[in-house]
Every structure is written in C-alpha cells, then in structure tokens.
Amino acid sequence: MSSAHENHGGISTHGHNGPRALPASLNAPSELLAWRTRALMIAAAFALLSLFFAFTHEGRNHILRAYLMGYMTCFNFAGGGLVVLMLQYVTGGKWGLLLRRPLEAMTRTLPLVALMYIPILIPTLGKHLYQWIRYPDAASTNNALAQGLITKEQAITANFKRPMLNPYSMIVEYCIIFAVLLTLMYLLNKWSLNRDADTLRGTELSYERWRTRFENLSGPGILIYVVMLTIGAIVWIKSLDVTWYSSIWGLQFLVAQGYAVLALGILTVILLSRYEPLKTLLRTTEQHDLGKFLFAFVMLNIYLTFAEFLIIWSGNLPDEIPWYLSRIHGGWWTICTLDFVCHWLVPFCLLLSRDLKRSKQKMIWITCFMLFARCVDMFWLIEPNFSDAAGNLHIAGNIGILAYITVPATVIALWAAYYMTQLLERPLVNVNDPHLEEMMEPEHAH
Amino acid sequence: MPPREGIYGLLAEFNTPGELVHATEQAHQAGYRRMECYTPYPVEEAAAALRFHKTRVPLLCLLGGIIGLITAFLMQTWISVWSYPLNIAGRPLFSWPAFIIPAYEWTILFAGLSTAFGMFALNGLPQLYHPLFNAPNFRNGATTDKFFLCLEAHDPRFSIIEARSFLERFAPISVVEVKH
Numbered sequence: 001m002s003s004a005h006e007n008h009g010g011i012s013t014h015g016h017n018g019p020r021a022l023p024a025s026l027n028a029p030s031e032l033l034a035w036r037t038r039a040l041m042i043a044a045a046f047a048l049l050s051l052f053f054a055f056t057h058e059g060r061n062h063i064l065r066a067y068l069m070g071y072m073t074c075f076n077f078a079g080g081g082l083v084v085l086m087l088q089y090v091t092g093g094k095w096g097l098l099l100r101r102p103l104e105a106m107t108r109t110l111p112l113v114a115l116m117y118i119p120i121l122i123p124t125l126g127k128h129l130y131q132w133i134r135y136p137d138a139a140s141t142n143n144a145l146a147q148g149l150i151t152k153e154q155a156i157t158a159n160f161k162r163p164m165l166n167p168y169s170m171i172v173e174y175c176i177i178f179a180v181l182l183t184l185m186y187l188l189n190k191w192s193l194n195r196d197a198d199t200l201r202g203t204e205l206s207y208e209r210w211r212t213r214f215e216n217l218s219g220p221g222i223l224i225y226v227v228m229l230t231i232g233a234i235v236w237i238k239s240l241d242v243t244w245y246s247s248i249w250g251l252q253f254l255v256a257q258g259y260a261v262l263a264l265g266i267l268t269v270i271l272l273s274r275y276e277p278l279k280t281l282l283r284t285t286e287q288h289d290l291g292k293f294l295f296a297f298v299m300l301n302i303y304l305t306f307a308e309f310l311i312i313w314s315g316n317l318p319d320e321i322p323w324y325l326s327r328i329h330g331g332w333w334t335i336c337t338l339d340f341v342c343h344w345l346v347p348f349c350l351l352l353s354r355d356l357k358r359s360k361q362k363m364i365w366i367t368c369f370m371l372f373a374r375c376v377d378m379f380w381l382i383e384p385n386f387s388d389a390a391g392n393l394h395i396a397g398n399i400g401i402l403a404y405i406t407v408p409a410t411v412i413a414l415w416a417a418y419y420m421t422q423l424l425e426r427p428l429v430n431v432n433d434p435h436l437e438e439m440m441e442p443e444h445a446h
Numbered sequence: 447m448p449p450r451e452g453i454y455g456l457l458a459e460f461n462t463p464g465e466l467v468h469a470t471e472q473a474h475q476a477g478y479r480r481m482e483c484y485t486p487y488p489v490e491e492a493a494a495a496l497r498f499h500k501t502r503v504p505l506l507c508l509l510g511g512i513i514g515l516i517t518a519f520l521m522q523t524w525i526s527v528w529s530y531p532l533n534i535a536g537r538p539l540f541s542w543p544a545f546i547i548p549a550y551e552w553t554i555l556f557a558g559l560s561t562a563f564g565m566f567a568l569n570g571l572p573q574l575y576h577p578l579f580n581a582p583n584f585r586n587g588a589t590t591d592k593f594f595l596c597l598e599a600h601d602p603r604f605s606i607i608e609a610r611s612f613l614e615r616f617a618p619i620s621v622v623e624v625k626h
Binding site: 306309310313314316352354 | 543
C-alpha cells in the first residue's frame with residue numbers, strides 16, 4: 001500500500017477498547033451475610049411448619065421420605081459441584097474460571113452433606129425407608145413373605161441383592177463414598193489456594209504447572225466420582241424399590257446433577273454480579289456461553305430419561321414396568337406431566353432464545369424454575385416407591401404428604417446458608433489463571 | 447430483467463476498524479439504513495453498528511424444526527395407523543412413544559438444513575456478480591488490510607453529493623463511486 005495509507009493508520013487506540021481494571025477487592029460482597037440470614041429464617045420457618053406433620057402417623061413417615069429428598073438434592077449440589085469443578089479443569093475455558101469459586105464453595109459443603117445422611121444410617125429410622133433394613137437377613141425376609149408383608153419378587157430380589165443392600169454394607173458404602181469425595185474436595189480446594197499464592201504466579205511456567213496438576217487429578221477424579229455416585233444413587237434412592245434395576249440410573253443422576261449445579265452456579269454468579277467484583281467479571285459473553293451449556297444439559301437430561309422409559313416401554317416386561325406404572329397411574333400422571341413440562345418443555349423452549357440467555361433478570365427466573373423442577377423430579381422418583389403411594393397419589397387423609405414441601409425447603413435453605421458461608425471464605429475469582437486476562441477484555445474485543 | 451445502470455453506491459475506505467465503526471455508527475444516526483461494512487476479518491462492533499444481529503435465520507431454524515417435527519410425527523402416525531397397520535405385541539397402533547425419536551431426529555435435520563440454506567438464501571447466494579468488485583481498491587484491500595463502508599444508492603436517504611460530503615467528514619483514504 002502507498003505511504004499515504006500508512007500515515008493514516010498509525011494510532012487507533014480507542015479508550016473503550018483497552019482491558020478493564022480488576023476490581024480492588026475480589027472478596028465476596030458482604031450482602032451475602034444478609035442473604036444467609038434470610039436463608040436461615042426460611043429454614044426456621046419451614047422447620048416449624050414441618051413440626052406439625054410430626055404429630056400424625058402419616059406425617060412422620062412422610063417427614064423421613066421428604067428428608068431423604070432434601071438430602072439427595074443437597075448431595076446433588078455438593079457432589080455435582082465437585083464433578084463440574086473437575087470437568088472445568090479438564091476442559092478449560094473462561095466459563096470454568098467464572099464458576100470455579102462458586103463450584104468450590106459447593107464442594108466444601110460436602111462435610112455437611114455427609115453429616116446429613118447419618119440419621120438415615122440409624123436402623124430404627126432407616127427401616128421406615130428401606131425394605132432391606134426392615135428385613136435385614138434371609139430369615140426375616142422369608143418370614144415377611146410368609147406373612148404377606150412383601151411380595152415373592154421383593155423377597156427374591158432382596159435376598160439376591162443382600163451383599164450390597166444391608167445395614168452394614170450401607171455404612172461401608174457410605175464411608176467409602178464420602179472418604180473418596182472428601183479427599184478429592186480437600187485436594188482441589190487446597191491446590192486452588194496454593195495456586196493463587198504461587199510465587200511464580202502470572203507466568204507461563206506457573207500456569208502450565210497448575211493446569212497439568214489439576215488435570216491429572218480431575219481426569220481420573222471424574223471417573224472415580226461417577227462410580228461413587230452410581231453406588232450412592234443405587235443404595236440411597238434406587239433401592240427404595242428393591243426390585244427395580246436400570247443400568248442408566250447413575251448416568252441419569254450425573255446429568256441431573258450437571259443440570260442442577262449449572263442452574264445454581266449461573267444463579268449465584270448473576271445474583272452476585274449486582275455487586276463487585278462479579279459486576280466487572282461477569283460479561284454477557286460468558287453468561288451466554290453458560291446458558292448454552294445449560295441448554296445442553298436440559299437436552300441430555302430428557303434424552304436419558306426418555307431413553308430409559310422408551311426401552312422399558314418397548315420391552316413391556318412384567319418385572320420392569322411396575323416402576324413406571326406406579327408413577328403414572330392413580331393421580332401420578334399429573335406429577336409425571338408436571339415433571340416433563342417443568343424439567344424439559346419450559347426450560348427448552350425458553351433457552352432456545354438468544355436474548356433470554358443474555359438477560360440477567362430472565363436467567364434468574366429460569367434457573368430458579370429449573371431448581372424447582374429438580375425437586376418435582378425428585379418427588380416423582382421417591383414417593384411412589386412406598387406401597388401407600390404407589391399408583392395412588394392423594395391428599396385427602398394424607399395431609400402429611402405436604403411434608404415434601406416443608407422438609408426439603410428446610411434442608412435446602414440450611415444447605416444454602418452453609419453454601420453462602422463457604423462463598424464468603426474466598427475471593428470470588430482464581431487470579432492465577434490465563435483466562436482472567438481474557439475476561440477483563442471489553443466485550444466483542446477483536 | 448433489464449440491465450441495471452447508474453450508481454450502486456459510495457464506497458469509503460478506512461485503514462482501521464475503529465474508524466470504520468465510527469463512520470458506520472454516525473451513518474446510522476444520520477438516517478442511512480441501506481449500507482454494508484466489508485472487513486478482512488469479523489468485526490463484531492461493525493455488525494453491532496449496522497444493527498445486524500437481528501436476522502431472520504433463527505426464525506427459519508425454528509420453523510424448519512417445527513415442520514420437521516410435525517412431518518415426521520404425522521408420517522409415522524399415517525404409516526402405522528392407516529397405511530400399513532401392524533400389530534406389534536398387542537400395542538395400540540398409535541404408539542406415540544415410539545414415534546418420538548425419529549420425530550426428534552427430523553426436527554434436528556430440518557432445523558439444520560433450513561438454517562444453512564436459509565442463511566444462503568438471505569445472503570442472496572449464490573451470486574455470480576457483485577458491483578463492488580468494479581472498485582479496484584476493494585478488490586485489493588477487502589480481504590487483506592482495509593475496511594470499507596458502502597452507502598448504497600437505493601437508500602431513500604441517499605444522494606450522491608450529500609453522501610460523499612458525509613463520508614469525507616471521517617477522513618477516509620478514498621471515497622469512490624461504484625457503478626452497477
């Protein structure tokens with residue numbers, strides 16, 4: 001080109017094109033303290049409401065089942081947080097840096113979640129939930145069969161699955177699962193702080209070293225986690241119906257965890273972006289990316305759930321279909337439809353829209369709705385396992401079923417308060433990461 | 447179609463994307479709508495200045511998907527219920543759960559095809575002739591290191607004198623008339 005052209009194109013630094021400044025304080029805003037108080041107040045209010053159900057026989061039964069639902073929802077956040085945390089280490093990307101500290105906070109709730117399961121480990125409580133605790137050996141199972149308390153199929157499968165499903169292996173499985181998960185949690189959280197404190201931070205050498213280190217733990221970690229989750233999901237939820245089996249069960253829980261954790265993670269960063277430092281750090285670009293990721297989980301979730309249903313529906317075998325029949329007949333059709341509509345139809349249709357994924361206010365609503373949908377799904381999975389509810393959803397004379405609203409609300413609100421405590425513990429962004437520089441660029445930078 | 451004659455538009459050449467975006471933004475504010483930016487690589491700000499992001503491609507994608515869904519579902523229903531009814535293990539002829547997977551696949555297929563071909567159609571492709579290639583500086587610069595803004599003559603706001611003086615306010619390297 002001619003020299004005239006070159007003269008013209010010298011300096012073109014427009015002020016708005018340079019990188020933005022990192023906020024002075026990266027700590028979580030103190031507003032979280034107020035939110036935490038609010039969560040505790042909600043927990044207390046719902047705990048009081050739940051107390052009323054303790055006065056009826058029906059209510060007492062439902063409190064325990066509803067507690068299991070609350071526990072599993074919290075486990076999904078804590079364990080799911082762990083697996084998504086490892087996933088973002090192996091895949092990399094700016095979305096991972098943005099969610100990293102909230103995900104770490106979710107994993108650090110694992111000790112609380114581990115404590116939460118202890119009441120169910122007590123046989124006097126656990127026997128109200130699990131047939132295999134009620135009849136822990138072959139003699140009592142056969143006795144129950146003779147008295148007509150359980151069906152022949154239940155007796156046969158319970159005896160067959162005894163090595164995995166009995167009060168002692170349950171404790172062993174619980175210990176193994178949480179020992180592994182807590183170890184992973186401990187290492188990932190410790191290294192994350194060490195990474196920021198690295199004396200070589202900000203250099204290529206430091207980036208590479210930490211990246212490799214996290215990847216080497218996270219790769220095998222994901223695999224181990226999936227095995228642990230599968231065991232947990234089978235023992236805690238699937239074995240409520242001792243005759244039920246499905247090879248996709250663990251994967252279904254894994255995807256549902258991704259669904260819930262992403263929804264909660266997006267909700268967390270959007271709510272925190274009202275204040276510094278996330279006000280600066282959360283760009284629409286990354287929010288849009290997270291929205292697309294969430295959409296993928298909405299799709300994958302229905303794909304697995306429907307695939308399981310379709311295979312069993314096609315096979316039409318008498319030992320497989322009762323699980324679905326007791327979840328479709330007798331009023332359960334409404335919950336089943338609600339589950340489909342809330343869990344897939346509404347999020348799918350809404351998340352198709354580009355504008356919605358880029359709107360903060362709308363994403364707050366949709367993520368809250370998706371978390372609600374997870375609860376509907378969990379209710380649909382748990383309650384029909386019990387003979388008084390299978391294929392017979394009723395409220396008349398069964399007011400205790402409302403414990404499914406109050407008890408999980410208490411448990412989840414308590415968990416949320418602890419989650420916020422953990423969020424307050426650390427700066428909201430991991431600074432020794434090359435992606436931080438990209439996130440500080442103005443949007444649409446070229 | 448009779449051969450088109452006269453001016454296609456006025457083409458301003460800039461050295462930097464910043465100048466191009468500024469000029470485009472000003473042109474939009476001055477009321478010009480029929481205009482286009484040409485850059486050697488994607489410049490998001492230029493697209494934003496052109497108010498480009500609202501296209502009809504997403505609508506085509508959605509319509510394609512819905513058409514695919516309905517077509518596949520109705521086709522399977524027609525085949526199974528009326529055209530060639532088969533009794534499969536005593537299930538009802540209208541066994542909708544089995545229809546969902548193919549209907550889903552057709553949704554994806556139709557949505558994908560209508561997006562790709564809809565995008566081509568909305569871009570006016572295939573196009574064997576474009577008047578801008580009559581401008582020699584465009585031919586040399588548009589794919590290497592120059593940034594162009596073209597105010598098109600079919601904009602009702604367009605007049606050759608006014609548009610030229612408007613573009614020259616931004617000190618471009620050149621403003622050339624492009625013939626059809």
